[in-house]
Amino acid sequence: MSLVLQSLLxxxxxxxxRAELAALTWSSGKRTAGSAAxxxxxxxxxxxxxxxxxxxxxxxxxxLRRHPLFEIAARPARLSRLLFSRYEPGMTYGAHTxxxxxxxxxxxxxxxxxxxxxxxxxSSYEGGELVVDSALGEQGIKLExxxxxxxxxxxxxxxxxxxxxxxxxxxxxxxxxxxxxxQRETLFDLSVTRSRLAAAGIAREELLKLDKSxxxxxxxxxx
Ligand code: NI
Numbered sequence: 001m002s003l004v005l006q007s008l009l010x011x012x013x014x015x016x017x018r019a020e021l022a023a024l025t026w027s028s029g030k031r032t033a034g035s036a037a038x039x040x041x042x043x044x045x046x047x048x049x050x051x052x053x054x055x056x057x058x059x060x061x062x063x064l065r066r067h068p069l070f071e072i073a074a075r076p077a078r079l080s081r082l083l084f085s086r087y088e089p090g091m092t093y094g095a096h097t098x099x100x101x102x103x104x105x106x107x108x109x110x111x112x113x114x115x116x117x118x119x120x121x122x123s124s125y126e127g128g129e130l131v132v133d134s135a136l137g138e139q140g141i142k143l144e145x146x147x148x149x150x151x152x153x154x155x156x157x158x159x160x161x162x163x164x165x166x167x168x169x170x171x172x173x174x175x176x177x178x179x180x181x182x183q184r185e186t187l188f189d190l191s192v193t194r195s196r197l198a199a200a201g202i203a204r205e206e207l208l209k210l211d212k213s214x215x216x217x218x219x220x221x222x223x
Contacts, residue, residue, distance in 0.1 A: 001185050002132060002139070002151040005067045008117060009146040013063060017119060020056050021046065021168060026086050029093075034102075040094025043159070046084040057082040060117065060170050064148070072191040073150055075184060075222070078109040080173040084119075087128055087167040093159035100154070102173055111153035111173040118143045118169055125165025132157045152181065177222040187221070190214050 009017065026044035033041040046053045060082055064070055080102055087093075098111050116130050122144055129140035130149065133156040140160070141149050151157070153173055178184040194210050 001073075001181060001188070002134070002141075002149060003069065003073050003188075004143065005064075005069055005073075005115075005148040005150060007146055008063050008067050008148045009060070009119075011146075013059075014119065014146050017056060017060065017170075018168065020052060021084060021086075021119070024050065024053065024084075029083075029085060032083060034099035036099070037093075037096040040092075040096055040158075043091045043093055044086040044088070046086075048081055048083070053084065056084070057170075061172075064115070064117070067148075070150075073184075073188050074113055074174055075177045075187065075218075076174045077177045078175040080109060080111070082170050082172045085169050085171060087125075087159065087162040087169075089162055089164055091167075092161040095156055095158040097156050098153040098173065109173070109175040110179070112176040112179050113150055114153040114157075114171065114173050115148050115150045116141075116169050116171050117148040118145055120166060120168040121145045125162055125167045127160050127163040128167035129160045130157060131160055178218070179223070180221065183217075183221045187214060187217060190217070 024046045026046060029041050029043040029045040030038050032045060032048075048054070048057075061079065070076070098114055100111060101108055102111055103109055122142055129142045131138050131140045132151050143149060159167075176184060178187060190210065191214060194207060194214065197210070198207060
């Protein structure tokens with residue numbers, strides 16, 4: 001299941017992020033690509049060891065964690081570092097699948113889900129769609145600045161060549177407490193239904209059995 005997280009960053013957040021990104025130096029994205037992706041990755045990335053980048057990562061991750069759908073859609077156990085990427089005209093990231101395990105030592109995590117947070121106004125560049133292969137075929141995703149897409153890291157995906165303007169994005173991965181996508185989707189559907197019932201004014205006592213079921217499924221499936 002892929003899911004859009006709308007308005008993860010609001011206009012003033014985007015102003016801050018873009019102003020700080022504009023002051024950075026960028027280098028080839030090949031340095032952080034897994035061996036399978038290195039040959040097809042043609043973009044630029046911010047230097048993750050720069051303290052300004054680390055601060056920006058914290059700021060964006062806080063926004064991600066605050067988004068009302070993130071927790072129930074991802075059930076995140078561990079988050080990777082964020083990569084800030086920049087695609088100038090002619091740049092692209094060819095078809096690849098993400099490494100199953102990322103990070104080193106204590107920070108090592110299994111990548112269940114990937115996410116891309118779009119940072120440039122969609123009308124400011126052409127091309128640059130994130131294209132994800134699914135059972136229904138290829139799906140091209142180009143979201144408004146501040147929106148994010150959560151999608152399976154195990155999918156085959158690519159970033160279409162940028163033909164004009166500059167595509168800015170933050171990308172990351174997470175290990176979910178619920179690694180099975182069907183189980184995760186079941187919990188998500190039940191949680192969304194719970195919110196809608198609560199919003200419709202269903203009495204709290206009536207929701208208790210549903211809460212119990214969601215909690216107990218999570219206990220059975222979380223690891
Ligand atoms: Ni990827």
